[in-house]
Amino acid sequence: MLQEKRLETILEQLKENRTARIADLSKKLGVTRETIRKDLYDLEKQGLIKKVHGGAILAKTNLEPTYANRSGSNVREKEAIARRAAQLVEDGEAIYIDLGTTTQLFAKYLDQKKGITVITNALLVALELANHPSCKVILSGGELRSGDLSLSGPVSRKSVEDFFVDKAFIGVGGLALSSGFTDYHVGESEIRRLMMKKAKETYALIDYSKFDVTAFTKVAGIDEIDVVITDAQAPQSIVHQLEENGVEVIVVEIEEA
Structure with a gap:
């Protein structure tokens, strides 16, 4: 999968749940954890996400995920x-x-x-x-x-x-x-x-x-x-x-x- 598509998928998951694990993204996208780490680094440089221990969250402080998610x-x-x-x-x-x-x-x-x-x-x-x-x-x-x-x-x-x-x-x-x-x-x-x-x-x-x-x-x-x-x-x-x-x-x- 091309990086552009991976980044879109990562952002979609974060918008739904606000958080995402590196291990889960690696499995979902069929790439290594190191690849996911690099993707998260690129998204963080754009100010879209924030990397945290073991994964990432959306950068916006007022965006709360739904109770169901x-x-x-x-x-x-x-x-x-x-x-x-x-x-x-x-x-x-x-x-x-x-x-x-x-x-x-x-x-x-x-x-x-x-x-x-x-x-x-x-x-x-x-x-x-x-x-x-x-x-x-x-x-x-x-x-x-x-x-x-x-x-x-x-x-x-x-x-x-x-x-x-x-x-x-x-x-x-x-x-x-x-x-x-x-x-x-x-x-x-x-x-x-x-x-x-x-x-x-x-x-x-x-x-x-x-x-x-x-x-x-x-x-x-x-x-x-x-x-x-x-x-x-x-x-x-x-x-x-x-x-x-x-x-x-x-x-x-x-x-x-």
Whole structure:
């Protein structure tokens, strides 16, 4: 396949998913990983993408992939992160669960917890917990965003501002040393920051593809999160910087398929 066609295909995949792995592109396009690395280098020189550990992302900070595309990417990593996060929840706790594909999986793994209370602004998280035999779910009001089915805005903020929780479990769009923890939607990030202040501890659930990425709006500095739960593909340079800033980093193992 000619390079021009490869570059078009790479950009199409990035527009759909925002992220792409070198290994997946190599297999899809039938070329070596070194060829894909050179293609990504050329696209980065044009300002169209940004190379990250093991792959690439789109360069635009305000372009968020759809929930459907996000839910189908890095599933094994997200499942492992979600399972590990669920182990950190104790019976009887009050927790906040953020919107996101990983946090939705996290909610699924809470089925054995007893007497917990969950505050969320994510309809999909609430639905995941709807049949939980021992869980009280408090769903914020607010303006509904299609696709993600999340709630934000003044009504959402007002409905949760008087609650305090033991732990907040959040998802973000990006994590970079220069910009901290970032995301795409301003209103949702406002709710996220509010509940972080109301929590005794904050846990960020972030797979490797979010590292070295800066999204549209800041959520927190790198020293404002207590624990980051991620997978082994996360760049060690950023992991070490997090730890040097007092952040505990839990690296999960991915189960073999």
